[in-house]
Amino acid sequence: MLVKLGPLDAGRIADLRPYFDVVPDPRSRRGRWYSLTALLLVCACAAVSGARSIDELAEWGQRASNALLSVIGIRVHLLRWRRAPSSATIGRVLGAVDGDALDRAVGAYLAERHRVATEPVQDPSLSTPRRRRAIAVDGKALKGSARLTTARRHLLSAVTHGTVVTLAQVEVGAKTNETTHFQPLLAPLDLTGTVITFDALHSVKANVAWLVETKKAHYIAVIKTNQPTAHAQLAALPWRDIAVQHTTSETGHGRRESRSIKTCAIADNLGGIAFPHARLAIRVHRRRKQSGKRETRESVYAVTSLDVHQASPADLAAATRGHWAVENSSHHIRDVTFAEDASTVHAGTAPRAMATLRNLAIGVLKTLGAHNIAKTTRAIRDEPRRALPILGITNNPDTHGT
Template identity: 25%
Template sequence: MMCIDPVEFEEITIGRIYEFLQDLRKCAQGTMYCHQSVDGKEARGSGRSEDTKNPQRNINVLNVYSNSDCLCIHSKPVETKTNEIPVAQDILRMMDLKKTVITFDALHTQKVTCNIIASKKGIYVAPVKENQSGLREEILEKFKKYEQNPKKKITTLDTEKRNFRFIILPSNYDDCGFTGMKTFVEMVSHTRKKAITMYFISNTKDTELIAEAIERRWEIENNFHKEKDTYLNEDDIHFTNKTSINNIVILNNLALALAKIYGSISTNEMRVAKKEFKAFPAECISKVQLIMKDTEIIKQVKSNLRRKKR
């Protein structure tokens, strides 16, 4: 694994599947927006304990996951002397972000990161927490002023478990260094016993698009990271070489993607289909290869992939 170039490996495997799924999405949905999430995952079997000759902390891998395609499109290890922020920025710089909405946790609510996304024609939906005190206070103050002035409009949108309020900013509003910032968002989540209030900024005025992105921002954790642990037992794999870890992660990304595509064409439920894929991988992959060449069932694959995600 340490002799394989992970960039080339990802391009010829994940890249090919991503192209296929993009074609499916365009066929089924036209030119609708794609939603992608950025988040890190610790490779728990990549370290060495403190009592060894060369102790090493577990390596963190930064992932970009396409919620729209159920596919991790990029994975890159984070160097021990840095953090996720520059790694995410490097990946985003090389991506085509047109018609793409990017979400992430508050660590990545950085001016440079948001500027990269906006400059590449993408949309950011960025959480603002206490550590961004100046921006957060500005958002809170803006909502307070709008609430006290009946001439000011606060747009509302409610979903099953969340309530949203939006303030569309004036065109001459100072973006505070966050390129194209157009909207302040307040979200109250009722997914737990105690309601949680969060704030976001975005460079789009499309309130429905923003709400959908916020609703789906943790699919990378629930539909990807957890599945790699429970279905592929990724934490049980032990490698300390960074290149080997990167390639193992990409290989698991590929396996999970193929399993989900197989599940979308199987007559069985997704959980049963994934068991079949694990038991008979060669046969299942052969069926996936056939459908990737058969344009007659493109719509079926895409619609089933979304409907049978779990």
Template identity: 35%
Template sequence: MALLAIAVLATAAGMRGYAGFATWAATASDDVLAQLGVRFRRPSEKTFRAVLSRLDPADLNARMGSYFTAHVASSDPSGLVPIALDGKMLRGALRAKATATHLVSVFAHRARLVLGQLAVAEKSNEIPCVCALLTLLPGSLRWLVTVDAMHTQVVTAKLICATLKSHYLMIVKSNQAKILARITALPWAEVPAAATDDSRGHGRVETRTLQIITAARGIGFPYAKQIIRITRERLITATDQRSVEVVYAICSLPFEHARPTAIMTWMRQHCRIENSLHWIRDVTFDEDRQRAHTGNGAQVLATLRNTAINLHRLNGADNIAEACRITALTRFDRQPPPRPPQSTIPQLTSLLINNAGALALTHNLRSTSAARGIGWCGLSPARASSVNKWVSPAGSL
């Protein structure tokens, strides 16, 4: 358990792999390492690689996901919880005669927290992986699932509505050619605009116009209640270049439960999984250049990055790169240094070291594994026994 706690803290400080974890452990104080469960000598890069690459990534993700889903549930005790699902390649893990690791994540729109992650099986695609990921969501919440056109599938829609008792907002493109043809043939020229939205930034001005038609049974897609058309007009201010894009979508919520402004918000926030997760993992954590590929290392390291991002967000951070730098400068055995002017980022120290609730995350990972008799998050009992010298007795955290 000590290795996982160190790896999470090191990742939160911007460390990007096994060597970084060993450096963090080598420079941490004895008191901090004792709090994290280190009993004897400081773990090396070889130890981190040997242990973390053998963890069960699905089991680890389930435990991390349940912890952060509880935070989403507490902030959304009633109504729908909008979540986005999307995939990402770990290109750095690509090696000879193999494919890059491909992961699908579920991301809460409002809280901007990763709630789960699964790997796409070899010789498969994201569609069955998304269905498997959806089945891991707790049935106690009602979800509003937003997906891109790849996942506009009958099987996915039935799983969301019939099994999860939740709802979807799906983009429709040419992979559902018959449905798209029926939608484009509707009399959109006679439909008034239900909502408009303007935004400026990054050198462009964008205007979005939303139209809605109540879905008839003839649309041919299960549970569809509303058909949506969004027209995006974009102006690049530097070149005066203009473009128009039309996007179609279907929603399982009726009009009285999904007003035009809400649909507009959900469609815009769906992009947060790219901007607030994938982009950060690529740029702040340089994920696409990470070469870990032995065993389950690539998936486990991706989960640690998700966990670090989530913890920073729970701690109030908007700028994850800045939060990592502040954490890297923090001496956990002393008072945190003064925050930069106008910074609203509290120290991760209080969340991970001084807060028993946060440490419960790492404690839960070990105690639940021990109860199941599988050692460290899916590590075999034999392998777990060989690394017991690194951890404190169960319950010491």
């Protein structure tokens, strides 16, 4: 599986250590043996090796050789032995670490990895136009984090389409509060010219106006009955008179699905649509046939700030499909490969920190071309030394101060 990742070019893989260096240490100076960067690096290496729990994070360090621990920054004791941090130490640190700072550090690191992985090849003979960058805003509950007196944690993330990396993540109090965190989540990101996709929950007029006017971005907003005026206007458009402009179909997992898309320009002088900066109305019609079940059909309406000269029907179909693909490319992997829903970690910021480490592992492996994260992490787990170059860490301990 590791052969499929391609060559680990040290000149193109950013070193994770400087990013962790800026995360503030929540511990007092007294009695502190391990540096925060070294502790977080143990966790990161364990995560790309498939670790699912705090105990498994510590087990990676216990399997690592003294040479690997030295590279990571684990200091030698006065008695000249070197010991990896215990699960209790890791748990205390993850429970106290600044979740916002850790997410910013990991998001910045993954943004750089994504930029390098997706930058076009400098070949003048290649004239294929580059597709617009698209980012999905989506929420996810950490089911196992709930307790009798505490609701389950809920995270809102900004995730790239295609090569999936999580660029930003914030914790929200409850699912109904997601919309108030939409702008704080995206505010630090450079979104100029980027298409932002989101479901009907986030189709809030103030947020989409902010995207276009302040962040100079574009949006594709799903409109359902929670926006009754806009939904009624979209449903009343003459869709029967508009030809299908693009179709796709796929078969797999006992299911056959086809999707067709129609678009309609929105004329401002005829009243437009009751949604800020809307230029095109979109209708996506889905037909799904599950083995042994009746065929289902569904029409979904959306609006976009892109006009006909900025995005073709095929581009819009790819963007709408790409949004839902985030479920399989990120959330499904976190739940199945990393057992996120089964995790009972609940103390302090530890649930969020564990989710951030899973985002880091998925992002770095995706940018290296991994298609099957479960198989790739198993291959890395067999030999702990394999995790370091994947995170841009060289085998020379003198290249970075600790």
